[in-house]
Amino acid sequence: MSAPVPAETTKGERTRERLRRAATRVFAREGYEATRVADIVREAGVTQPTFYLYFASKEAAYEDRVEAFRQRLQQTTLGNLLDPSIPHAEFTDRVALSFRRFLDLMAEDRELTEIGFFQPPGCTITKARLVHWVADNIAREQADRLFRGDLPAELIARLLVGLLEQFGRMEASDDRRRELARACAELFCHGTRPPPG
Amino acid sequence: MSAPVPAETTKGERTRERLRRAATRVFAREGYEATRVADIVREAGVTQPTFYLYFASKEAAYEDRVEAFRQRLQQTTLGNLLDPSIPHAEFTDRVALSFRRFLDLMAEDRELTEIGFFQPPGCTITKARLVHWVADNIAREQADRLFRGDLPAELIARLLVGLLEQFGRMEASDDRRRELARACAELFCHGTRPPPG
């Protein structure tokens, strides 16, 4: 068990990484359109032509960043499929865990999340894909009677995505995120009405 | 009984209105940053200097449009406060009506909705305000025991706004919107778990 060997770090790879980080930062701060390549290279400490050594265009750099986020998002989603054998009493906790994983992912690199999930032009596609991935999970979970079957899986998926839209941008400590995830799970599972009686 | 007072229709007012409509269309289609004043005036059939006769800047025109949407949104929200005396059996229907009013508003002028609710840079503020307005309603309704009191009103408000984010952009007929509103109300009130038993 050793720490992962760092990927080859030629000078070029390091420059590329600096550019990626700078691009993430600036895109997140300014938005795609308002971002100028000049800003990115200034933050990366290189000249403009160097940028074009590593990215074909401003748009290509943006796509690179957006895809990086989507990858992570898809992985997280795939890992959140619920086991049908889950005991009833633990269900909401388990859903809270799923929300926590999403919120942790989104908090881990706020800037990348900003680009991939909240800002146009990429956010629309990201969310559409997320709805799709989540709906796949939900459909199976409906088959396992984990969720109500009287509503289309896509609708339920959208409820989840809507919650992430609302809570994914919050600045929150680890503990606070755990609480938020718990609240999301509550709302997601049981809604807003008071318990009867 | 007098004839309806004719809206002021000096030539200037008509030009201003044409510019507003054109701006709405182009901002919705292209987004704020990518919109060019040249496009707006082309769609409005006037020249560029004329634009500056009616709006101080591109940004001012955008603000004008965004504010128009926010006004309507606030009105709708205020009208959606629930009457505490509502019979228990009708509750979900009543919530569905609230959703329907929101979805109708958003469908009525898709382009204005796009600008005011979905596109940066304005959408963040719009949604923040909406959360605030809705949370005011929810807080009162919690006091009236209409919603569960174990979660902050703002969280519940965000659930609602998240649903609007997910469903407010759908192309849907009147009837389909009614169904959607019903589904939203169901999810909002009772969540996604199957009924016990």
Place this chain on the structure above:
Amino acid sequence: MSAPVPAETTKGERTRERLRRAATRVFAREGYEATRVADIVREAGVTQPTFYLYFASKEAAYEDRVEAFRQRLQQTTLGNLLDPSIPHAEFTDRVALSFRRFLDLMAEDRELTEIGFFQPPGCTITKARLVHWVADNIAREQADRLFRGDLPAELIARLLVGLLEQFGRMEASDDRRRELARACAELFCHGTRPPPG
């Protein structure tokens, strides 16, 4: 019989004309690729954006100039078709006149000729077209037994165009041009061999 009324001379038309002249000058001096829009606008006394008010691109401006030359060239060519009833004794004189018209045209605006006839990328097409137009004339004239019929019209046309390529760039006074045209006609009609005997 009055002098032609000058075309409408709005300020815009005058600016366009200044740009045209400047473009002609610079393209002729530097060649298409090496020409910078900055040079053109400096010579025209306007700013760069103004250039794009009148031409869609550097390339469009170039095309405009090249086409202007081609128009004139085609007109001249059409006017040079020989009358079949021409007396034998006057034939070479008449061919000399044709050459003179070509050389005059090319001398009249040296810079435009440079662009349209001598410089890439336009010159290849211009010459190909000229060969075609001239060959049309030659074919008819061969039918009228004015030129030898044992060689394809296109070959004879190319002989003519080759002569223009060689003599069209010469700086020459009116009189000198007349002489040159005469010599061209001689060579074109009778070749380089000494008269027999």
Place this chain on the structure above:
Amino acid sequence: MSAPVPAETTKGERTRERLRRAATRVFAREGYEATRVADIVREAGVTQPTFYLYFASKEAAYEDRVEAFRQRLQQTTLGNLLDPSIPHAEFTDRVALSFRRFLDLMAEDRELTEIGFFQPPGCTITKARLVHWVADNIAREQADRLFRGDLPAELIARLLVGLLEQFGRMEASDDRRRELARACAELFCHGTRPPPG
């Protein structure tokens, strides 16, 4: 009888040759200005700094290629001086042979010909020199009464060069080139008029 002396083939010489060939190809295809050093090195399979190991600049590489063509052209021209004792009946054939040598030279390396003879900025000088060399021949041949003496040698030389300009770029088989050369000789010697009677 010894084996042919191997051309010096140090690794460097081979690289230089690859660069030369690549440069020829790209200059011919794109023209001097539009050619990028990046294209040349890609075709040569080396990196950009290597290019500068062998040529001082893009311009130097271009000059190298142009001069290579001019050398060959001058050799061919010198070899084409007509023997004054040539029998009258064979004269046109002999001129056709001269044209054939020129056309063969130009066909042998189309790309080098393109650069040296047809494309700016080098073509103007190449042709001027060729006119000069040919005129030297013609002047002697006029003295030998092989060509008419009533026109300056330079004019006659230009007729020849003009024909090469027209026919030197044609894609043509060996046989077709022979025919073309024959036609050129005919036109060059006797012009375009039908034979009398």
Place this chain on the structure above:
DNA sequence: AATGAATGAGACTTCATTCAT
């Protein structure tokens, strides 16, 4: 003998905005 990496200088083009009429 060759290259990975970088850059200075500059090209074309766009756009919000204004002036003069």
Place this chain on the structure above:
DNA sequence: CATGAATGAAGTCTCATTCAT
């Protein structure tokens, strides 16, 4: 009330060339 004409400022991208190894 409206426009024809113009521009300052800036943006993306390219390219010949060089440095350090």
